[in-house]
Amino acid sequence: MPTLNPPGPRGNWLLGSMLDLYRDSMQYMRDMATYGDITRSRVGPFHVYLLNNPEAIQEFLVTHRDKHTKDPRDAKLLGRFLGLGLLTNEGENHKQQRKLVQPAFHMKRIQAYADVMVAHTSALLDTWRTGSTIDVDHEMTKLTLNIVTKTLFNANVTADEAEAVSRALDELQVDMTKLSTLIVPVPAWLPLAINRRIKANTAVIDRIVWRVINERRAAGTDEGDLLSMLLLSKGEDGAPGMTDQQVRDEVITLFLAGHETTANAMTWTLYLLSQHPAALERLQEELDSVLAGRTPTIADLPQLPWNEMVIKESMRLYPPAWSLGPRIVHTPIPIGGYTIPKNTAVMVSPYTMHHNARYWPDPERFDPERFSADSEKARHKYAYIPFGAGPRVCIGNTFALMEAQLILATVAQRFDWRLDPSQKIALDPQLTLGPKHGMHLRFTKRPVLVAAN
Numbered sequence: 001m002p003t004l005n006p007p008g009p010r011g012n013w014l015l016g017s018m019l020d021l022y023r024d025s026m027q028y029m030r031d032m033a034t035y036g037d038i039t040r041s042r043v044g045p046f047h048v049y050l051l052n053n054p055e056a057i058q059e060f061l062v063t064h065r066d067k068h069t070k071d072p073r074d075a076k077l078l079g080r081f082l083g084l085g086l087l088t089n090e091g092e093n094h095k096q097q098r099k100l101v102q103p104a105f106h107m108k109r110i111q112a113y114a115d116v117m118v119a120h121t122s123a124l125l126d127t128w129r130t131g132s133t134i135d136v137d138h139e140m141t142k143l144t145l146n147i148v149t150k151t152l153f154n155a156n157v158t159a160d161e162a163e164a165v166s167r168a169l170d171e172l173q174v175d176m177t178k179l180s181t182l183i184v185p186v187p188a189w190l191p192l193a194i195n196r197r198i199k200a201n202t203a204v205i206d207r208i209v210w211r212v213i214n215e216r217r218a219a220g221t222d223e224g225d226l227l228s229m230l231l232l233s234k235g236e237d238g239a240p241g242m243t244d245q246q247v248r249d250e251v252i253t254l255f256l257a258g259h260e261t262t263a264n265a266m267t268w269t270l271y272l273l274s275q276h277p278a279a280l281e282r283l284q285e286e287l288d289s290v291l292a293g294r295t296p297t298i299a300d301l302p303q304l305p306w307n308e309m310v311i312k313e314s315m316r317l318y319p320p321a322w323s324l325g326p327r328i329v330h331t332p333i334p335i336g337g338y339t340i341p342k343n344t345a346v347m348v349s350p351y352t353m354h355h356n357a358r359y360w361p362d363p364e365r366f367d368p369e370r371f372s373a374d375s376e377k378a379r380h381k382y383a384y385i386p387f388g389a390g391p392r393v394c395i396g397n398t399f400a401l402m403e404a405q406l407i408l409a410t411v412a413q414r415f416d417w418r419l420d421p422s423q424k425i426a427l428d429p430q431l432t433l434g435p436k437h438g439m440h441l442r443f444t445k446r447p448v449l450v451a452a453n
């Protein structure tokens with residue numbers, strides 16, 4: 001009888017849970033999850049659902065994929081600097097763009113990036129002195145930024161330019177978050193400081209990205225990077241797949257989506273291993289026995305299962321994309337005995353799903369064995385969704401997992417580490433899930449094995 005409404009917090013008589021949502025959106029979702037696997041709250045005049053079991057998530061994101069879209073207000077705000085890239089596109093346009101961008105992420109193509117990932121990690125580690133305390137939050141962001149810059153643009157963007165683009169994107173995200181929490185929308189044409197800043201930051205990005213696109217189009221070369229793949233993409237009729245404007249929008253989208261998330265995954269992984277020395281020791285034994293001092297390559301990854309299990313468990317406990325973008329329902333959706341009505345917002349949070357004790361016994365415990373082949377087989381696929389699911393699943397998921405595995409192997413092969421005693425640990429759930437106070441770890445060099453390469 002799909003007429004009952006799901007349980008959930010009642011909130012304030014007028015505003016519902018609006019203040020809770022704006023004050024601390026992660027806590028708000030955790031509170032909602034205590035009412036059950038499908039819950040509902042009211043935010044002002046609107047209803048918000050949280051889906052927190054694998055069946056409901058699969059039905060919503062996969063089976064009923066065509067009955068909802070991302071919130072058009074978010075797409076409009078982000079579109080001010082991202083244009084119409086994969087993150088902001090919808091419907092048929094999204095489907096077509098996804099088809100055109102996908103080949104840039106085919107296994108063959110991204111295998112070529114593995115050496116870039118290891119080389120950049122090794123170069124960074126060469127600067128770490130034994131006994132020094134390092135903020136890995138900062139260092140991993142720098143590293144993943146360098147990697148995405150090289151894999152997107154090969155040698156055509158300098159480190160300074162990449163940092164300028166990254167800084168502009170950071171400021172744009174802060175401004176977008178401010179604008180998205182205003183009750184009354186601020187039109188882009190109003191001559192306010194925030195609008196001027198958005199324009200100036202977008203101009204910084206455009207100057208650099210357009211220069212590279214124009215140079216590359218003129219040269220007509222395939223540099224083996226993501227940009228070449230996008231510029232050379234072809235539609236079904238063999239005609240050029242994307243206009244230069246579309247390439248610009250996709251490039252900036254990939255740059256934005258492609259580094260902070262992986263940096264967060266690495267930061268939390270290194271933190272967890274500092275708290276679980278036996279897991280680190282097991283990892284180093286695995287690395288020493290498989291690599292014997294060689295730097296890792298992509299061909300080694302299947303021989304390093306513990307390395308992969310540690311990363312997966314880290315992304316369970318601390319999913320970098322801790323909440324998917326809210327979806328707005330436009331055709332009623334039956335799920336779990338309820339009907340989610342039109343114009344309702346629906347949330348799916350990898351964080352609450354990964355901490356649901358019905359699917360993850362003793363959920364706060366770090367236990368990479370949860371990702372042994374047998375355990376993975378026994379679990380519902382959608383209980384683990386660090387990369388989302390359905391037609392908008394992360395297009396960079398294989399790239400990211402490979403990057404995380406190669407970085408971790410390279411770091412753990414060369415260093416031991418422990419948490420700096422003064423380091424405070426707290427979550428900072430912004431668009432991605434970082435640590436609130438940085439992550440200072442003290443590194444010591446491991447004895448060098450005689451390398452075979």
Ligand code: HEM
Binds near residue numbers: 098321
């Ligand atoms: C550990 C690292 C990463 C995590 C945890 C992650 C997570 C996610 C998640 C959860 C989504 C879906 C969001 C939603 O449905 O609302 C997503 C989408 C996306 N990700 Fe990632 N991501 C990571 C790395 C990357 C990398 C390395 C790239 C590219 C180089 C990338 C590019 C994208 C793009 C373009 C989308 C939008 C896809 C679409 O809507 O069609 N991500 N990511």
